[in-house]
Amino acid sequence: MASFRNPFLRLPSHTHPTLSPLRLCHCRRITTTPFLQAPPPVLSRLRDDLKIAMRAKDAVRLSVLRNLLSEITNASKTNSPITTDLRLLNLLRQRIASSRTAASEFRDAGRNDVAEKEEAQISVMEEYAGGVETVGEEEVRAVVRGVVEEMRGGGGKVDLGAVLRKVTGEGGALDGRPVEKKEVVKIVKELLEVL
Secondary structure, three states: OOOOOOOOOOOOOOOOOOOOHHHHHHOOOOOOOOOOOOOOHHHHHHHHHHHHHHHHOOHHHHHHHHHHHHHHHHHHOOOOOOOOHHHHHHHHHHHHHHHHHHHHHHHHOOOHHHHHHHHHHHHHHHHHHOOOOOOOHHHHHHHHHHHHHHHHHOOOOOOHHHHHHHHHOOOOOOOOOOOOHHHHHHHHHHHHHHO
């Protein structure tokens, strides 16, 4: 009968003649825990409010929070997970727009009861969308105006792409700050026409 030797068995080298301390050393696995970032404030608030809504038996808020958290979980399994409050704000705005469309269609169909439920859900989502802090429009205008004037003074090419790279690109004035790209593009277009 052949004897079975487990290479992961930790025996002192003097008790087993074929295992050396060097061989035991190679059998260990070193694992590290990756650095976990804190969740965005509004996302953690959603999870806390879900528990509160369950205790209070608030059906509308509970429904909205469950739907949002399930969409966030589904998005985490894709290439673009929701990891910032700004992405959460985009999700909330999409859900608000679709709920408004649904509410108007229900009103047109004479289903006012369902339309009122949709409007109640819209008010809950707007409450969370208002909690996401973004850079104000005036601050974005000031930054864009400064970049455009700097580029014109330096004699460089001033077009939409160049200004956007200087403003929101890596190392730009708004890099890493919670600002909506669509708003920045709109402001850059306006200022390029005026200046």
